[in-house]
Amino acid sequence: MDRARIIDWLRRRGPALLLDLAVNVAAPVLIYDRAQGHMSDVQALLASSVPPLLWGIGSFVRSRRVDALSVLAVVGIALSAIAFFGGGSAGLLQLREKLVTLLIALAFLGSAAIGKPLIYPLARATMARESAETLAAFDARGYDAPIRHTMMVMTWVWGFGLLADFLISAALIYALPIEQYLVVGPVLGYATMGGLALWTILYRRHRTRHAKAVRATAAERDGR
Numbered sequence: 001m002d003r004a005r006i007i008d009w010l011r012r013r014g015p016a017l018l019l020d021l022a023v024n025v026a027a028p029v030l031i032y033d034r035a036q037g038h039m040s041d042v043q044a045l046l047a048s049s050v051p052p053l054l055w056g057i058g059s060f061v062r063s064r065r066v067d068a069l070s071v072l073a074v075v076g077i078a079l080s081a082i083a084f085f086g087g088g089s090a091g092l093l094q095l096r097e098k099l100v101t102l103l104i105a106l107a108f109l110g111s112a113a114i115g116k117p118l119i120y121p122l123a124r125a126t127m128a129r130e131s132a133e134t135l136a137a138f139d140a141r142g143y144d145a146p147i148r149h150t151m152m153v154m155t156w157v158w159g160f161g162l163l164a165d166f167l168i169s170a171a172l173i174y175a176l177p178i179e180q181y182l183v184v185g186p187v188l189g190y191a192t193m194g195g196l197a198l199w200t201i202l203y204r205r206h207r208t209r210h211a212k213a214v215r216a217t218a219a220e221r222d223g224r
Helices: 003-035 041-048 050-063 068-086 090-113 119-130 132-141 145-175 178-223
Strands: none
Touching (some): 003 041, 003 178, 041 178, 119 145
16 A cells, blocks of 8 residues: 555544544543542443443444444443443453454354355455445355465454454453553554454455466466
8 A cells, every 4th residue: 555545544534543542442541540439440441331332333323334343342342241240350351341352253263164264254245235246246256266265364364363362452451450451452452453454455465466367377378
């Protein structure tokens, strides 16, 4: 991605990203800091979860679909509420929130292990939102060996990437004070999802160029 595209992306997406960070990072830290002296750590953590929860619900109402980050946030908060009623320490509460990431990671890895990569239905759903023609073209090539290989590699990488995010987060939960993790945890989540998304784009381009090169070589050989 060249400099002009980066600047254009920041111009279009920058304000929304800043607002997202304010709701999901700054607001929880501020609420936890203010509530800490008046309630237990667990209750303060639950209070700090309110802005991300409302943000996730609002995003769903506006777009009528839930993206990966919204799913992680909303389901994680739901697990927090369950953890609160079930008791447990603040560290255990934070760890239960990250169990959503672990479950998604295991779903990716399990689907790859049985030869049914989870990336395939996710990619198909994306194509379906674009147009019927795009979906038909994807279905026509969806079971080609190169496409299946690409989907399998993507699924393994996403699975291990999310698993690494969970393991690192679990270590940080017990290594950092709550206030620090409220900042570091979401940033790690954004970095993980952003890194995986960027890798996916670059890998897809690489596989596309590779497929074109293979077809060109085959055409040249047949022409002889």
